[in-house]
Amino acid sequence: MILTKEQQAILDGEKGETLSKVMKTLVMYGDAFGAEKMVPVTSKYNHLVTSFGLKMMTPVFDLMQQLIDAGAISKQEFSVDPRPLDKNVPANVLQNFVFNKFMYATQESYEKQLKELGLMNDDAFTCTCYLDEVGNKPKKGEVLSWAESSAVVYANSVLGARCNRNSGIMDIMGSIVGYVPYFGLLTDEGRKATWIVKIETEKKPEAQLLGSAIGMKVMEAVPYVYGLDKWIGNELNDDACTYLKDFGAATASNGAVGLYHIDGLTPEAVEVGDSLIAEGAEVYVIDDAELERVKASYPVMWKNADAKPKLCFMGCPHMTLKQLKDWTDKIEAGLAASGNKKVLIPTVFTASPAVLKEFNNTGYAVRLKATGVITSYICPLMYMNNPLCKKMPVITSSNKLRTYTTARYYTDDEILHALTVGGTK
Amino acid sequence: MKEFKGRVVTPGNVTAEAVVTHGGFNTLASLQGALQFGDKTATCKDQNNPDLFGKPTAGKALCLPMTIGSTTGGLVLYCAAAMKRQPACMLFSEHIDSLAAAGAILADVWLDDVSMPVVDCLGDEFLDYVKDGMTITVKDDGVVVVE
Numbered sequence: 001m002i003l004t005k006e007q008q009a010i011l012d013g014e015k016g017e018t019l020s021k022v023m024k025t026l027v028m029y030g031d032a033f034g035a036e037k038m039v040p041v042t043s044k045y046n047h048l049v050t051s052f053g054l055k056m057m058t059p060v061f062d063l064m065q066q067l068i069d070a071g072a073i074s075k076q077e078f079s080v081d082p083r084p085l086d087k088n089v090p091a092n093v094l095q096n097f098v099f100n101k102f103m104y105a106t107q108e109s110y111e112k113q114l115k116e117l118g119l120m121n122d123d124a125f126t127c128t129c130y131l132d133e134v135g136n137k138p139k140k141g142e143v144l145s146w147a148e149s150s151a152v153v154y155a156n157s158v159l160g161a162r163c164n165r166n167s168g169i170m171d172i173m174g175s176i177v178g179y180v181p182y183f184g185l186l187t188d189e190g191r192k193a194t195w196i197v198k199i200e201t202e203k204k205p206e207a208q209l210l211g212s213a214i215g216m217k218v219m220e221a222v223p224y225v226y227g228l229d230k231w232i233g234n235e236l237n238d239d240a241c242t243y244l245k246d247f248g249a250a251t252a253s254n255g256a257v258g259l260y261h262i263d264g265l266t267p268e269a270v271e272v273g274d275s276l277i278a279e280g281a282e283v284y285v286i287d288d289a290e291l292e293r294v295k296a297s298y299p300v301m302w303k304n305a306d307a308k309p310k311l312c313f314m315g316c317p318h319m320t321l322k323q324l325k326d327w328t329d330k331i332e333a334g335l336a337a338s339g340n341k342k343v344l345i346p347t348v349f350t351a352s353p354a355v356l357k358e359f360n361n362t363g364y365a366v367r368l369k370a371t372g373v374i375t376s377y378i379c380p381l382m383y384m385n386n387p388l389c390k391k392m393p394v395i396t397s398s399n400k401l402r403t404y405t406t407a408r409y410y411t412d413d414e415i416l417h418a419l420t421v422g423g424t425k
Numbered sequence: 426m427k428e429f430k431g432r433v434v435t436p437g438n439v440t441a442e443a444v445v446t447h448g449g450f451n452t453l454a455s456l457q458g459a460l461q462f463g464d465k466t467a468t469c470k471d472q473n474n475p476d477l478f479g480k481p482t483a484g485k486a487l488c489l490p491m492t493i494g495s496t497t498g499g500l501v502l503y504c505a506a507a508m509k510r511q512p513a514c515m516l517f518s519e520h521i522d523s524l525a526a527a528g529a530i531l532a533d534v535w536l537d538d539v540s541m542p543v544v545d546c547l548g549d550e551f552l553d554y555v556k557d558g559m560t561i562t563v564k565d566d567g568v569v570v571v572e
Contacts, residue, residue, distance in 0.1 A: 025534045032434055032526040049496055056460040059507030060500050063535055103461070147496045167499025167527030184523070220522070256493060256522070301472070385457065404454070404495060 001030050001181070002037055010177060018070035022173050029170060030181025038179035039186065042143045043161065045120060045136040046074060046175040047129045049147040049168040051081035052382055053107030060169065061106060064113045067176065074175040077120045079129035079136045081148055082318065082350070083107070084382030088374055090311065090346050095388045103386060117172065125377060126352030128245065128318040130154055133354040140267055143186060145174030149258075150249035150317045150400065156259040158236065158244050160267035162186045165220070165258040185258050191222060191268065192278040193261055199227030200287045206411050207243045208399040210286065211250025213294040217284050220256040224277050229264040238322045240265065246398075249317045253400040301406035307393040312343075312419060313380040313407065315350030316398035324351060324359045324375070328368040334420030335371060342372035343419040345395070353377045381405060395424075426572040429551045434521055435533040436565040437542030441486040441513035443559045443571070446476040447552060449493030452501045452524065455482070460504055467510040486561035487512035488552060492525040502528025506539045514563045517545035518552040544569055 003011060011027060013020040030038065050060060067073070084104050091099065111119075120136065127148055129136035138144055140160035146152050147166040155161040164184045166174070174180040184190040195218040199205060205228075214223055232240045244262070251257035261269040261276050268276060314327070331343065349368070351359065356375055359365050368375065380396070383389055384405035394407040395418060402409040414424050451471050458470035466481035483505075492498055502525065505511045515529065521543065529543040542563045555561070555571050562570040 021534050025530055028435075028530045028534065029523075029526060032521055032530070033523070050500060054461070056457070056508075057500070057504055059504045062507075063503075063531075066535075149496045152496075165496060165523055167524045168497045169500045169503065169531055170523075170527045253495075299473070387458070387462075 001027055001035055003027070007038055007179060016070055018066060018072045019177065022072060022176050025173050026177065026179065026181055030183060033181065033183040035181035035183040037182050039143055039182045041076070041145045041174055041178050041180055043138040044076070046076040046078035046171065047136055047146045047148060047151055048078050048080040048171050051125055051379070052084040053104050053110035055103060055105050058106070061110055061113060063169065064117065068113060068116050072176050073116070074118045074172060075178055076175050077118045078175065079120050079124035079126065079134060080114060081125065081127050082377055082379035082382070083125045084379055086376045086378040089348050089376050089378050089383060095386055098386050098388055123353035126318050126354070127151060127379070128320070128352055130159065131320060131352065131355060133321065133358050134352050143180065145171050145180050147171035149252040152258055153248040153252040153260070154245055156185055157248055157261070157266050158241060165256060191259055191276070193222045193224035193276050194278050194281050195221050195223040196277060196281050196283045197223045197225045198283065198285045199225065200285055201291065202288055204231040205286070205291060207246040208250045208397060209291050209295055209411065211247040212254040212399040213286055213291060214260070214284070215251040215253065215255025215257050216294065218255060218257060220258070222259050222261070223257065224261045224263065224269070224274065224281070226263045228262050232265070234264045236265065238320070242320045242323055245317055245320070250399040253403045295409070298402060298409055300408060302393045302408060303391065309345045309395045309418065310392045311394045312345045312347040312415065313350065313394060313396045313398065313401060314347070314415065316380045316396065316401040318355065319349055319351040321355050321358050324349060324355070324368070325362070325364050328364045330416055331371045331373065331420060332367060334416050338421045340420060344422050345419055347373045347419055348378070348380070349373055349375050350378055350380055351375065426570065427554055429547045429569045429571065431516070431544040431547040431567045431569060433565065433567040434526060434543040434545055435529045435541065437514070437540045438563060438565050439513050439540065439542055440560065440562045441484060443488055443555050443557060443561050444477060444480055444482060444485040445488040445552070445555055445557055446474055447490065448474055448476065449491050450474070450477070450487065450489045451494035452492050452498035452528070453495040456501050456505050459510065460501070460508060465510060467505060482512050483510040484513050486514050486516060486563070488516045488555045490518050490552060491522045496524060498524035499527030499531060503531040506532035506541055507536055509539070511539065511541050514542040514544070514561070516547055516551070516561070516563070516569055518547050518549055519545065521545040
């Protein structure tokens with residue numbers, strides 16, 4: 001890799017041993033992918049994936065402390081993934097004991113480190129940092145050093161920013177020196193689609209199911225999707241962006257997609273269209289039967305497949321303000337139709353602290369609370385990592401949560417039915 | 426005995442017993458339980474990986490196509506190395522992925538007393554040939570001897 005004088009000086013230790021090691025890490029990382037140069041990180045803010053004071057991550061906290069002690073602090077402030085704990089979320093005595101004494105015992109000290117390293121503010125804990133309420137929304141063409149997979153795929157695809165699917169810790173390394181190796185999704189060539197996906201469904205495909213199907217098929221490749229604008233339009237409005245948030249998270253977790261193009265909708269596809277498609281791209285046709293096949297292929301991880309759900313999580317990735325409002329309306333209507341007063345399964349809707357603040361300023365918050373639904377800023381994945389929670393029959397419409405935990409996937413309509421009528425259709 | 430030549434990601438010499446997965450190695454799902462609850466053998470806890478589920482990975486020559494799963498994968502691998510529960514080496518049939526590369530490089534740069542040679546691009550034939558229990562010798566020029 002060819003380094004500038006400034007980059008070489010950092011590598012040679014002119015700014016201290018710790019910064020030299022940070023640069024060495026990035027150079028080796030770039031070398032592994034054939035990067036020929038480093039490019040500046042140009043976004044205003046960074047975003048970190050490691051938000052949790054998980055005891056097993058003590059080596060990470062030690063490394064963070066090395067950075068702090070050496071003054072190797074990022075020039076960028078950052079947001080970070082959601083907090084793992086919230087006392088509002090139902091948990092029994094034993095589960096709480098495991099959360100507080102074994103799993104997240106170092107949460108407080110880790111949050112202190114995050115503040116020293118440049119956390120944007122006390123509420124900057126969410127996987128949806130790019131929402132307007134949170135304020136970490138990169139512009140088109142900006143180069144990022146992020147790692148959270150659902151945020152990376154959104155930033156690349158919907159916002160047109162440029163970021164590789166980095167690992168945790170790599171995210172802060174790039175931000176500290178202000179450079180990232182130039183390879184993969186940072187390059188024009190790396191952003192070309194090697195898969196063509198044709199949507200030929202008779203009804204609007206469920207975002208999280210469609211994303212899952214595409215992710216499992218293309219894995220880490222870039223797909224160019226035809227036929228989705230028919231269902232979600234040609235404008236990146238609230239509804240389309242919300243759809244793409246959930247769709248993208250599923251492509252990134254069920255596969256390893258870091259960028260997708262939607263014909264007639266996402267910025268690069270609108271600009272240059274199918275010239276984004278690489279020669280020899282493979283084709284995947286998705287109809288309703290294919291989506292049903294994919295859904296039926298998910299393994300049921302519950303001990304008793306017929307168990308009555310004990311908890312429902314919605315909001316992985318965190319919900320938008322509009323999703324919270326829409327779900328309030330849907331649940332109210334569902335309960336009114338069924339004659340039930342409260343949701344039939346303990347239910348948690350998760351959203352960023354900033355979105356929840358906005359939501360709580362609307363009349364919807366009181367109405368949602370009246371249905372029995374709890375709102376929280378928690379990360380459902382972190383909750384489900386508790387071995388005692390893994391044994392619980394939990395339902396969700398998040399295909400990311402399904403992939404990483406024992407939670408069982410249902411479509412939005414099925415979840416609504418389970419919450420308001422009972423049972424799953 | 427058969428010899429394969431790959432590309433060195435992090436250098437080193439080591440001899441260890443093979444454990445093999447033909448599907449992607451989900452680092453978080455495989456190692457989180459072991460790291461969290463004091464299992465020094467780093468037994469694979471990923472129920473979706475029939476090749477490795479229930480098998481120890483610490484000190485073994487982990488033979489795999491790539492790693493998959495959460496982008497915390499690299500830091501989980503780094504933690505395993507810091508806790509001395511990492512594989513003896515990681516041998517990829519394909520080009521290394523960004524998450525495994527991060528974990529291996531972080532361990533190489535930031536941990537003084539840890540060695541985990543990583544070689545990639547060994548090819549499909551490598552993964553077809555190697556079986557659990559075989560003895561693997563990795564040399565620092567990327568040569569991998571399987572016997």
